[in-house]
Amino acid sequence: MNAPSRLKFLAMPSKVYHSADAPGFHLETPSADHRPPQEVLKERDLQLSAIIGAFDGFVYVCDKNYRIEFMNDRLIQRTGFDGTGQLCYKVLHNLDAVCPWCRNSHVFKGETVHWEVKSPKDQRWYFIIDTPVFHPSGSISKFGMIIDIDHRKKAEEELEQHRRNLEELVRSRTRDLTLINEHLINEIEERKKVEKSLRESQERHRIIFDGSRDAIFISGADGSLLIFNRSASQLTGYQPHELQKLKMFDLYAKVNPERHTDFFKRLLSGQSISGEVQIDRKDGRTIFAEFSSRKIVYSGKPCAHTIARDITARKMSEAALRRSEAKYRHLVQNASSIIIRYDQLGHLTFLNEYARKFFGFSESEIIGLNILGSIIPWRSSSGRDYRALMIGFLKHPEHYPTYEMENVRRDGSRAWIAWTNNPIRDKKGNIIEILSVGVDVTQRKQAQEQVQFLTHQLIKAQENERLKISQDLHDHIAQDLSTLKISLETLFKDQGPETKVKIASLSDILQRSIAAVRDMAYDLRPPGLDQLGLVKTLYLYCEDFSKSNAVEIDFAAAGMDELNLEYETEINIYRLIQEALNNTKRHAEANQVTIRLVASSPDIVLRIKDNGKGFDVNDRRKKALKEKRMGLQSMVERVRLLQGKINIQSRPNKGTYILIEIPLKEKSVDFPKKHSDY
DSSP states (O other), X not given: OOHHHHTGGGOSSOEEEEOSSSOSEEEEXXXXXXXXXXXXXXXXXXXXXXXXXXXXXXXXXXXXXXXXXXXXHHHHHHHTSOOTTSBHHHHHHOOSSOOTTXXXXXXXXXOOEEEEEEOTXXXXXXXXXXXXXXXXXXXXXXXXXXXXXXXXXXXXXXHHHHHHHHHHHHHHHHHHHHHHHHHHHHHHHHHHHHHHHHHXXXXXXXXXXHHOSSEEEEEOTTOBEEEEOHHHHHHHOOOHHXXXXXXXXXXXXXXXXXXXXXXXXXXXXXXXXXXEEEEEOTTSOEEEEEEEEEEEEETTEEEEEEEEEEOHHHHHHHHHHHHHHHHHHHHHHHOSSEEEEEOTTOBEEEEOHHHHHHHTOOHHHHTTSBSBTTTBOSBOTTOOBHHHHHXXXXXXXXXXXXEEEEEEOTTSOEEEEEXXXXXXXXXXXXXXXEEEEEEEOHHHHHHXXXXXXXXXXXXXXXXXXXXXXXXXXXXXXXXXXXXXHHHHHHHTTTSOHHHHHHHHXXXXXXXXXXXXXXXXXXXXXXXXXHHTOHHHHHHHHHHHHHHHHTOEEEEEEESOTXXXXXXXXXXXXXXXXXXXXXXXXXXXXXXXXXXXXXXXXXXXXXXXXXXXXXXXXHHXXXXXXXXXXXXXXXXXXXXXXXXXXXXXXXXXXXXXXXEEEEEOOBOOOXXXXXXXXX
């Protein structure tokens, strides 16, 4: 297709001109030319075709909707097809959307724009000129001219790169010259500093040499003393002028010249020799010195540089320490106490003779074994797991300065030992071993257990006696008094008013006696434990106590109703609350008491708190023992009977708080026993 056939959209009676007021091409009807319009249009078509054909670039025309209306041959060859009627950004740059650099908004406002862009289609640089074409109909098209400037851009980039390289070379050379200059300046300054440092170093060495507390000798191959400091004179007791006349081996107590020659040969071979030597001082005393010798060059000749230090005091201390260690070993081995040492993993490193005999092991059998499993059982006789205790102890032995625990001998017999523990630390404070000294307290422990057992038996016997007395009071005395009251009221039924008044008075006395007897029976043995259960019985007791003593009691229990507790546990919990309330009544002067009884596996937790005047716990216990009052001690013994723990906290004017934790033990399932109510 030739150019004239594709430019028919311009073939109309008009002329093309460019206006400064309105940039772009304007098409108007010819006025001055009187030739036929067809000839004029044909001529202009040929002119425009010639101009476009001669243009060394790409030309296209598109409308406002980016549709191409015209492409010149060069552009068709570049794209490979005639894209007339297609979208310009798809044909020219193979994009699916409008080019990000598109200036159509400016062109269709009447502006002529130009810019450079790198096409994503072929990655070449192009110079683009877009100008509007104004049609007589009022519509506008975009007339675009594209010039390939890729070679120019590459040449410019290459030129720019050469320029940058040249600038970099200039900068590099300038930098090198600057560095060389700075290096020369620094070298001059460094030489000045070195000379100054050398002078200062010589002065320091002179001060160190003269002021050193160690004796310094520089001796020749024949042993002559060439240089020595002030401490050398003090160490040997000779004056400087006297030392100058001596040989090095003259100072040694037991060294002959032949050995000194061999000594000097070893130094010449490059060895550094150190050790201890005895020196005979001028005053006749022999001292011990620690020395270190090496080869140096002095005045161009190989010499021996020797530093010596007086260690006489240290040697005497070491001898004293050895004697002390011997005494310590004798004391430890012959002590009538168990003395052992072990590392932080529990491996035994030492047992004295008494300990080996006590546990029944020989030294070769026990050293290296772990303390757990050898002399400490895995579990105590009561079933307590000792592993967790020993892990905590070996990790933090400082937290366990003393403790008592059950130990085991080689024959399997158990013994209670009271241990005193002391961690052994290195210079950095790290624990390296643990020293434990033990005393056999098995007999004392057995005596304590026997006392505790007897105390528990006493409490049980007391409860049994209370049960019997309660039954006697309730079943016999109270019944007899009730029968007597009824008989008294019916015996004189038909008597006069005065007799009836006397009888009523006697009846009131009997009624009060009956109530007192029943209260005594109730205190001795609460009957509600069997019929109502522990929680209901305690609630009624707290309610009665509150009414009779004007004390507000807040009692609450949780998780107790589902438990099937042994009677011994129930009666002791009841007695603990009863004793606490009685103590509050007698001593605390409280008007509020809070009681919480909670079953929280594996314990039953009892909390009792009042707002009374409080007391000093330790002082009260001491006074209670002197005054033979067993209030607090009775509570402690009852808690021990139940294998529980009790913590009593109180301060003057701060009230009292009692925390009791009792192991939860339910009755084993068994056939129901006969009961008097069945």
